[in-house]
Amino acid sequence: MYIQNKTMSIEAKNINILAVNISEAKGTIKKPVSEIHLNESGVEGDAHAGKWHRQISLLAKESVDKFAVVAGRKIAYGEFAENITTEGMLLYEASPLDRFYC
Numbered sequence: 001m002y003i004q005n006k007t008m009s010i011e012a013k014n015i016n017i018l019a020v021n022i023s024e025a026k027g028t029i030k031k032p033v034s035e036i037h038l039n040e041s042g043v044e045g046d047a048h049a050g051k052w053h054r055q056i057s058l059l060a061k062e063s064v065d066k067f068a069v070v071a072g073r074k075i076a077y078g079e080f081a082e083n084i085t086t087e088g089m090l091l092y093e094a095s096p097l098d099r100f101y102c
Contacts, residue, residue, distance in 0.1 A: 018061055019085040021078035022046040031079035043083050053096065061087040 021030035026047045037044040042055030049055060059082035068075045077085045 015089045016087040017044075017084055018087050019077035021083055023048075023081065023087070029076070030081050030083065032077050036083065036090075045069055046083060046088075048101045056084065057082045058086055058089075058091055060089060060091045060092075063091075 019032045020034075020036040021032050022036060022043055022045055023030040024045070024047055028047075030046075037045075038056065039049075041051060042049035048057070059080050062083070064075045064077075064080065
């Protein structure tokens with residue numbers, strides 16, 4: 001995977017995509033699916049796709065795991081409405097308009 005923004009392009013190793021998720025209606029938990037298709041509006045078939053600033057959401061498993069400890073229960077992929085659940089990536093270092101290439 002490569003991450004590219006206005007100032008850098010780096011190769012990111014040891015990053016895993018653990019789940020891809022969609023929801024048909026806003027305000028509902030996203031459900032894992034076997035694959036997603038991305039276009040300029042976001043994830044095809046997802047309620048949040050469209051011409052706005054939050055077309056695709058990513059969430060790191062590491063963040064989910066931290067919250068699960070606080071909540072005292074297991075958190076399912078998609079429960080935070082993320083389209084893509086990752087592992088091994090510091091998502092807080094990403095910025096709007098960064099590009100990810102697999």
